[in-house]
Amino acid sequence: MRLIFLGPPGAGKGTQATRLVEKHGIPQLSTGDMLRAAVAAQTPVGLKAKAIMDAGGLVSDDVVVGIVADRIEEPDARKGFILDGFPRTLAQAEALDRLLDEKGLKLDVVLELDVDQSALVDRIVKRAEDSKAAGQPVRKDDDPEVFKQRLEAYNRDTAAVAPYYRERGLLKKIDGMKSIDEVTAEISQALTA
Incomplete structure (x- = not known):
C-alpha cells in the first residue's frame, strides 16, 4: 500500500500515519522528520534546511524530492509507505508522479x-503544552506564530495538491475533526472501499 496524507499542519496526519504503520507494517515517511534528522x-x-524550517518556510522541491527518492529505496519501504507532509506543492506532486x-x-x-483551520491553532498550543508536560522538547514549528505562517503556506501552496489527486481519482476526504479513534475508523473504511 502506497498512500499520501494531505491536510494542514496539526490536522493529525502524523497520529493517523502511526496507526497505519502499526496495522500494516509499512513505514511512515515524514519529510518533516527526515529533514529534522538531517538538521540534527x-x-x-x-x-541548508534549518534556517528555512526555523522560520516556518518550506525547503526547496529538489531537496525534498531527493530525500523521498532515497528513502523509498530502503528495504522497509518495498511493501509500501505512507507519505506524510509530502507533496506540499503541485510541482512536488508532479515530481512524485515522475x-x-x-x-x-x-x-x-x-x-x-x-x-476546521480556526481550531488548529488551539490544537497546536495543546500539543506544545503536552510536550512540555511530558518533559519533551517543543518543536519550533509548534510556536503559534510559526504555526500560523505554516498554515498560510499550506493554504497558498498545498491546497492545490488535493484537486490534482481528485482529478486522478485517488483522493478520499476524511473528517479530521472527529475523535482520533473515529478518524482511524473512517480511514480504515476508506482504505477498504
Missing part, C-alpha cells in the same frame, strides 16, 4: 484530513 545530523541538506513512474510504482490512495 548537521548534514549539508540539514544545514519518480514513482520511473520506479514502476503507483499510489493507491490519497487521504485528505479535512479540518
